[in-house]
Amino acid sequence: MGVRRRSGTFLLQVNPILCDGFGHCAELAPELVTTDEWGYPIIVNEPVPLANAAAYESARYAERGCPRQALHIQRFSEKKPR
Amino acid sequence: MIAPNTLPRLMHGASDRPLSLSQHESTFGSSPLSTSLLEELEASGLTGRGGAGFPTAQKARLIREQRGHSKFMVVNAMEGEPASHKDQALLSANPHLVLDGAEYLASIIGANNIAICVARDNPTVVNHLERALHERSRRSLRGPRLELHTPPWRYVAGEESALIHWLDDNESLPQYRPRRPHILRIGHSPALVDNAETCANVGLIGRYGAAWYRGLGTPENPGTTLVSVTGAVDRPTVIEVELGTTLRSILRTAGADPDPLAILLGGYGGTWLHAKHLDTPYNNAALKNLGVATGAGVIVVVPQGACGVVETQRVVRWMANESARQCGPCAFGLPSLAEDLTHIAHASRDADTAYHRLLERCGVIEGRGACRHPDGVIRFIRTAIEAFAADFDTHRRGAACAGSRATRHYASVPSLEREDELVWE
Amino acid sequence: MIALTTPYLWYTTRATGIITLILFTMVVTLGTLVANRIGGTFVGRFEINELHRSLTMVAMTFLAIHILTTVLDSYVATGFISVVIPMTSQYKRVAVGIGAISFDLILAVWTSSLLKLRIPNTTWRFIHWFSWLGFATALVHGFMTGTDSRKGIGLVVVAVCAATVFVAALWRFFGRPTRAAGRTALSPLATSSGAPGAPSSPSAARPSRPAARPARPLVQSPPTPPSAPGVNPARPASPGQRPFPTSPNPKSKKGRS
Numbered sequence: 001m002g003v004r005r006r007s008g009t010f011l012l013q014v015n016p017i018l019c020d021g022f023g024h025c026a027e028l029a030p031e032l033v034t035t036d037e038w039g040y041p042i043i044v045n046e047p048v049p050l051a052n053a054a055a056y057e058s059a060r061y062a063e064r065g066c067p068r069q070a071l072h073i074q075r076f077s078e079k080k081p082r
Numbered sequence: 083m084i085a086p087n088t089l090p091r092l093m094h095g096a097s098d099r100p101l102s103l104s105q106h107e108s109t110f111g112s113s114p115l116s117t118s119l120l121e122e123l124e125a126s127g128l129t130g131r132g133g134a135g136f137p138t139a140q141k142a143r144l145i146r147e148q149r150g151h152s153k154f155m156v157v158n159a160m161e162g163e164p165a166s167h168k169d170q171a172l173l174s175a176n177p178h179l180v181l182d183g184a185e186y187l188a189s190i191i192g193a194n195n196i197a198i199c200v201a202r203d204n205p206t207v208v209n210h211l212e213r214a215l216h217e218r219s220r221r222s223l224r225g226p227r228l229e230l231h232t233p234p235w236r237y238v239a240g241e242e243s244a245l246i247h248w249l250d251d252n253e254s255l256p257q258y259r260p261r262r263p264h265i266l267r268i269g270h271s272p273a274l275v276d277n278a279e280t281c282a283n284v285g286l287i288g289r290y291g292a293a294w295y296r297g298l299g300t301p302e303n304p305g306t307t308l309v310s311v312t313g314a315v316d317r318p319t320v321i322e323v324e325l326g327t328t329l330r331s332i333l334r335t336a337g338a339d340p341d342p343l344a345i346l347l348g349g350y351g352g353t354w355l356h357a358k359h360l361d362t363p364y365n366n367a368a369l370k371n372l373g374v375a376t377g378a379g380v381i382v383v384v385p386q387g388a389c390g391v392v393e394t395q396r397v398v399r400w401m402a403n404e405s406a407r408q409c410g411p412c413a414f415g416l417p418s419l420a421e422d423l424t425h426i427a428h429a430s431r432d433a434d435t436a437y438h439r440l441l442e443r444c445g446v447i448e449g450r451g452a453c454r455h456p457d458g459v460i461r462f463i464r465t466a467i468e469a470f471a472a473d474f475d476t477h478r479r480g481a482a483c484a485g486s487r488a489t490r491h492y493a494s495v496p497s498l499e500r501e502d503e504l505v506w507e
Numbered sequence: 508m509i510a511l512t513t514p515y516l517w518y519t520t521r522a523t524g525i526i527t528l529i530l531f532t533m534v535v536t537l538g539t540l541v542a543n544r545i546g547g548t549f550v551g552r553f554e555i556n557e558l559h560r561s562l563t564m565v566a567m568t569f570l571a572i573h574i575l576t577t578v579l580d581s582y583v584a585t586g587f588i589s590v591v592i593p594m595t596s597q598y599k600r601v602a603v604g605i606g607a608i609s610f611d612l613i614l615a616v617w618t619s620s621l622l623k624l625r626i627p628n629t630t631w632r633f634i635h636w637f638s639w640l641g642f643a644t645a646l647v648h649g650f651m652t653g654t655d656s657r658k659g660i661g662l663v664v665v666a667v668c669a670a671t672v673f674v675a676a677l678w679r680f681f682g683r684p685t686r687a688a689g690r691t692a693l694s695p696l697a698t699s700s701g702a703p704g705a706p707s708s709p710s711a712a713r714p715s716r717p718a719a720r721p722a723r724p725l726v727q728s729p730p731t732p733p734s735a736p737g738v739n740p741a742r743p744a745s746p747g748q749r750p751f752p753t754s755p756n757p758k759s760k761k762g763r764s
């Protein structure tokens with residue numbers, strides 16, 4: 001899938017309208033996502049460095065595994081911190 | 083021509099009937115200033131009057147820079163805030179000033195369609211607008227097409243993206259906008275949405291220029307604004323004030339209780355302010371230091387002896403029902419906040435646990451909706467806790483204060499026609 | 508086309524048919540478990556989802572063998588075309604035709620799921636609903652072609668599969684956990700102009716309203732209080748009369764389930 005980037009950061013974002021509280025993301029990416037008392041995801045708000053390969057892979061699994069495809073990984077290059 | 087440095091401006095010539103087109107033109111003068119409307123707008127420093135307070139010229143410039151030959155100018159007169167009556171008052175006094183501003187903005191962005199949106203639940207105002215549009219259509223055939231749209235009134239129906247979604251898809255549902263700035267579109271056409279009062283201000287700036295406009299107000303917040311005063315007043319009033327006037331003097335002019343307990347600024351998604359700050363000037367630069375803002379020009383006055391907890395609880399309960407229910411944190415979270423507030427208001431045994439749970443939930447829900455509705459409610463709750471600290475303390479200790487048994491309430495909340503609209507009960 | 512005459516093709520068709528039916532029963536049940544948000548404590552919800560997907564692959568393999576052996580077998584006359592186009596088979600036209608309908612539906616669901624990340628989620632969900640119909644037609648096909656399904660163990664298998672999926676369907680439609688948006692009270696009032704759940708309007712500007720009616724007498728508001736210097740009190744607005752729309756809550760276009 002192309003060159004593995006080690007610089008820059010990523011942020012897992014959820015579209016709260018599409019999200020239906022299935023909770024698969026919290027299982028697939030527990031280091032990034034927890035659920036609130038109603039089952040909806042609370043996602044880490046700060047960008048995570050891409051060098052954290054495990055977290056990135058979890059995020060990819062979560063993005064792919066969401067039944068409503070409500071998740072999106074937003075990547076940021078180093079120059080533009082957000 | 084209106085003399086500089088005098089009030090009223092927006093409400094100049096207002097009477098029981100709206101000004102007709104010819105009356106409007108004889109009062110205000112006719113043609114716009116020049117072709118450099120955008121520069122005048124930028125120099126004037128006008129900010130939006132719909133609640134967000136975003137610089138109007140910046141917004142217009144952004145839409146102007148978009149590609150597209152069929153752009154829309156949308157006038158937002160939905161007035162979703164129940165405590166706000168200023169847009170109604172403005173449209174009942176002088177709809178043509180609003181329409182002028184809309185036309186100036188349309189010419190800035192290059193739009194050939196103007197959509198004026200007002201709630202269908204207010205037939206008087208709809209009628210005024212229909213008549214005004216009819217007068218204009220009879221006058222000239224050139225210029226952008228003016229259309230009246232009447233979505234049903236709901237709290238979120240006045241939100242920008244919800245209004246655009248109504249125009250696009252017949253449902254007032256706020257949209258998810260992760261990247262700012264986000265260009266709103268009707269179909270593929272970019273749209274500029276501005277509050278009716280903002281458009282009226284543009285109508286003045288377009289005629290008299292930025293220097294005239296800055297004759298009143300403060301350097302950071304120039305001009306005048308309309309304020310709806312409700313609560314402990316003789317009757318609900320809309321007054322036009324110069325930005326920078328103190329809150330105390332605004333209350334005095336409106337005939338409100340001179341010694342209230344606290345006031346609500348901005349709207350039901352706004353901020354409470356304890357009465358000890360009443361000598362603060364009414365403009366965003368000054369209010370920011372206190373953590374409050376003018377918002378949608380709403381002031382609700384709560385007198386001594388009223389119960390701040392009950393006022394808060396009633397509003398939050400209603401606001402929870404006004405959720406669009408698209409996002410879980412808002413749809414489930416706001417009713418839970420209302421429930422916690424009900425426990426506190428009843429001063430039951432678990433009022434203190436409910437209070438802590440309330441604070442915790444506020445932290446959990448904040449920022450997780452697609453629109454800013456839940457954030458507004460949370461801000462409302464947090465500032466209420468600060469402004470009504472005494473009342474909350476009393477209730478937490480399990481003793482309901484005297485005011486909580488009163489039947490008169492000051493933050494008026496529209497009654498639900500059917501109680502089963504409260505989905506969580 | 509190769510037409511083989513060994514009876515083992517025929518036996519394979521029947522066997523794989525039964526196996527496919529059992530596998531799809533499991534697939535549909537697992538799908539219902541996913542939709543009703545089962546899991547999270549002992550088994551992960553995403554695991555049930557992945558099992559649902561993997562088992563579908565196995566089922567599709569058996570389905571492919573079932574179809575291939577049917578077509579290649581010369582004992583019964585069915586060509587490739589009758590696999591996808593119903594009612595074109597010589598042998599048991601209706602029964603095989605229903606099987607073809609089932610296969611078409613299952614193929615659509617499967618393909619859309621393979622492309623799930625590339626098509627809009629709403630499209631995928633719309634097609635996915637047809638899996639119920641795909642199973643039902645498969646069941647009918649299995650019973651009607653029924654060399655084995657009319658008696659003995661075959662009948663038991665078909666009955667159990669039917670019962671399982673029937674219960675799953677009841678649970679799916681009536682036992683859903685409450686979600687945030689069962690309704691949006693913000694749809695139009697379902698006035699005469701807007702039908703509930705009407706499809707979206709064209710993106711072009713709406714047609715204009717008819718010309719303004721002649722002016723009605725305006726509501727007279729009370730006289731304005733005397734103005735203080737510097738600040739002008741405008742005429743007071745009427746206290747907010749905001750009747751709530753009597754919305755019968757038409758279902759939102761997003762079609763929550």
